[in-house]
Amino acid sequence: CLSGTRQHIFDIVDSWCHDKNSNLLWISGSPGAGKSAIASSLVLQLGQGNCAKFFFKRDSPYFRNPSNVWKTLAYRLGIVNIDIGIYLNKYLEKNPAYLENSHRTDDFKTLIVEAFKSIPSENHSQVPIIVIDALDECDTSEEWKIFLESLADWAKEPELNFKMIVTSRNQKEIQDAIGDCSYHLPIHTGVAVDTASTQDIQIFLKDRFQQLKVDLRNFPNIINQMSQYAAGLFIWAKLAISYISAGVATQRLENVLMNMGQLGQVKNDNNLNLDRLYAQILYSIFENCTQKEKKQYEMILGSLIFARSSLSINILNVIFVNQESKITSEVISTALGKFSPLLLSLDLNDRDAPLHLCHLSLQNFFEEDPQEGKSVVHICLGLLRYMNKELHFNMGQLESSYFSNKDIAGLSQRLDKLISKPLMFSCQWWHEHLPENVDKSSNVELHEEADIFLKKKLLFWLEVMSLMEQLPAAAGAMQYAEDIFKARLDIILIVSNSVAGDICRDASRFIFSFKKTIGTSTPHIYLSALPMAPPMSLLKQGYEKDFQRVLRSVNDRRKGWLRELQVLKQGDAVWAVAFSPNGKHIVSGSRDKTIQIWDAKTGEAVGDPLQGHQDSVMTVAFSRDGKHIVSGSRDKTIRIWDAKTGEAVGEPHQGHQHSVWTVAFSPDGKHIVSGSEDKTIRIWDAKTGEAVGEPLQGHQDSVYTVSFSLDMKHIVSGSFQDKTLQIWDAKTGEAVDGWLCLPKSPDLESQPDKLLFWIPPESRLGLWWPRNTAVICQYPLQLDLSKFHHGEDWTTCYVRNDCPKCHGK
Structure with missing residues (x-):
């Protein structure tokens, strides 16, 4: 904020800071009222060492994602406050894998609330203030709702x-x-604008006119008039000054007065005043232009307005140069000069700097504009064409396949040289610009470029996304593209009969299935993921002919991908799950001490969580008729629940001396068997809750799994640490003679810490592997390594069909 303005607001904030009855201040206002400027000024007044900030930005993938708020603030709080820093260091030392978790639902409690609670009372006066700006620019999603709930929890927390x-x-x-x-x-703002805000705008206008050295003697009442037109919107005043300074000041000042005078003073609709000013600026941009120039400027401005993220001069060149529009670099620079009042800043010498719009209200001005569809097509076509030109095999010039990306020294600096910013932008944003409503016949070129990308460049694009650590975004891009292609464009690839949406769907499954290996080491897109994809994979069918010096699966009995599963989110870590006998429901047990029943088809929670255990629920199971659920907990008890009502049936079954790791119903539902950390198995009467006989003893360590035989004559149990299976007579409790021991397998001969190849979990049965203890499989996997190229020789796995020399090797 300009010095001398917004003082009445700062006074209110200062008074609130000393109010012990409120810990959440919400500043709200219309678009352009100056909220972000106030937030920025508050940060400056408080000082960097006394606050932590997070400013949402609609055009930033990171800063519009609500999942990033609390971890970002925690990082900044840890820097400015020593007590919070100590707490976070200790917590992350104990939980080193915490930040690797993609679900951030625990961040508010773990990284913020508990961090503030760790501050000694004598240091409370030095606690930093959190400033979060532009909540409305946040992605509206389920995470956003959770984020808003966390704000409410903060406000209602009496200890905070x-x-x-x-x-x-x-x-x-x-x-x-x-x-x-x-x-x-x-x-x-508008009709309700207060005197203080009007006076602040007048101070701003006087200051800017003085800087411009405009002679206002012919405009004696101009400051008052313009502040009335602004009606509390600082963006109106700022935009008017930008427009006036971009031409002959007095002439443009007269234009503003004439334009607003024709409209009349509209204090009850300040957005109309702002729209009128936008219209005036646009008129001045296109005034005296030829039809060719007007068309070119409209295309460039449309791209700036409708792009899903801020473009740069270089990206505009990528989009338009060499297209039919004949828009050259010179035309782009000239257009940007004319657009300067509508841009936050403009430096024609910094060609990679993002070109931010002056305000989001400019996008609102163009809502439902028919130009949007055309602009999006131009952007998407340009980005696809650029990727098809620039993407190639081994984008990172990686010398060996043995090492993970994180272990390659100087990789980040290398990528800055090898992958241009426009190419990074194209790889991240092409899918967001796929047009939603477009006539296929009028966009043949877009379809051709999509065909080339999906059939020839997709794996090279995946290299870039792996190197940039953007694999989750890559999977999301494929899912989004699938939806667009299937629901709207229905693009049929020109050479192949495969539908583009099916290829995108296959690619998303490819990424999800191999995200660990691809994220670890980029070369293993080709050395591990592609060979291990199922035979029916469209990516495998389309690309494997170019990669002949890789693994070959000799007897892969899979045809297609494993069926996709729904992702169901419970309040905390989930320790146990089970399907109902009819497959319609799922039950889960969690670290939050609750049990939740789910609809297996929709993924929706059925009823409220079942509560009663005093510690984590480690095991759950349905009865064979589906009417009851049994659960075991670290609280040493077993409970039975009515699966329909969620009510507890009887009292907890007590008898184990340590945590209950596993439970199972007998086929007739009359008995329950449980295994515990106390090394014993117990049988229970499901109706009375009484223990049947003495504990079954024989295991040398915790019992992790138990089950009844179908004829109910035997119980089988397994222990993790003592590596044994034990069979018991269910009637007498006696151990059945003979233990089945699982022998250790020999180690695979390979150099340590060198990545040879990766096998997906569904293909590991029957494959010797370090740390396995047994092989029990009807169809063990066999691999042909005779043509497998790896290590420093890995790049020769790529064999181009049109290269005679390659086939001769």
Whole structure:
């Protein structure tokens, strides 16, 4: 904020900071009211060492994702506050894999709430303030709802007398979440604008006119008039000054007054005033242009407006140069000069700098514009064409396949030289610009470029995404593209009969199935993932002819991919799951001490969580008729539940001395068998809860799995540490003679810490592997390694069909 402005708001914030009855301040206002400027000024006033900030940005994949908020703030809090830093260091030392978890639902409690609670009371006066700006620019998703709930939890937490400031538009979802539990500071605009805001805009206008050295003697009431037109919107005043400074100041000032005068003073609809000013600026841009120039400028401006992320000058060149539009680099530079009032900043010498719009309200001005579809097509076509030109085998010039990406020294610097920023942008954003509503017949070129990309360049694109650590985004891109192709474009690839959507679907399965190996080492896209893809994989069928010096699966009995499963989210770590006998429901047990029943088809939770255990639920099972659920817990007890009502049946079964790891119903449902950390197996009467006989003893360590035989005459149990299976007489409790011991397998002969190849879990049965203890499989996997090239020789796996020399090797 300009010095001398917004002081009335800063005074309210300062007073709130000393209010012990409120710990969440919500500043709301219309688009362009100056909320982000206020948030930035608050950060400056507080000082970098006294606050931590997160500013949402709609055009940034990272800063629009609500899952990134708390971990980012935790990192910044750990830097500025020693107590929080100590807590986070200790927590992450104990839980080193925490940040690798892709689900961030625990971040608020673990990284923020507990971190603040760790601060000694004598240091509370030095606690930093959290500032979060532009909640309305956040992705609206299930994570966003969880994020808003966490804000409400902060406001309602009596122990947290620490301060958090958030800003946003006054949206209903935000109002519903935090309106009643926060201190609400609205910034009024339009007919409700207050005198202080009007005076602040007048200060701003006077300052800018002085900088421009505009002679205002012929405009005696101009400051008052323009502040009335602004109606509390700082963006209107800023935009007007930008427009005036981009031409002959006095002439453009007259244009603004004439334009707004024809509209009249509209204080009850400040957005109309802003739209009128946008229209005036656009008119001045296209005034005196030829039809050819007008068309070219419209295409460039449309790309800036409708792009899913901010473009740069170099990316504009990628999009338009060599297209039928005949737009040259010179035309782009000229157009950007004309657009300068609509841009946040412009430096024609920094060709990779993002070109941010002056304000998001400019996008609102163009809502439902018919130009959007054409602009998106131009962007998508340009990005696809550029990728098809630039993508090639071994994008990172990796010398060996033995090492993981993270162990390659200087990889980041190497990628900066090898992969241009426009190519990185294209790889990340091409799918977001696939047109949703477009006539196939009028976009033959787009279809041709999509055909080339999917059939010839997709694995090279996947290399870039692996090197950039963007595999989750790559899978999401394929899923998004599948939806667009199948539902809207219905593109049939020109050479092949395969539908583009099917290839995208196959690619997303390829990425999900091999994300660990591809994410670990990029060469193993070709050395491990492609050979291990099922025979019916469209990617394998399309690309394996170019990679002949890799593994070959001799007797792969799989045809297609494993069936996809739904992802169901419970409140904490899930230790146990089981299907109901009819397959319609799933039951899960969690570290949060609850049991949840799920609809297996929809993935929706059925009823509320079943509560009663006092510690983590480690095992669950359905009765054979599906009417009951049995659960075992670290609280040493077993419980039975009515699967329909969720009510506990009887009292907890008590008798084990340590955690219960495994439970099972007998086929007739009359008995339950359980295995425990106390090394024993127990049989229970399912109706009375009484133990049947003495504990079955024989294992030398924890019992992790138990099961009844179908005739109910025997029970089988297994122990992890003592590596034994034990068979018991269910009636007498006596051990059946003969233990089946699982021998250790020999180690695979290979150099340590060198990545040879990777086998997916579904293909590991029957394959000797380090740390396996047994091989029991009807169809063990056999591999032909005779043509397998790896290590420093890995790049020769790529054999181009049109290269006689390659086939001669």
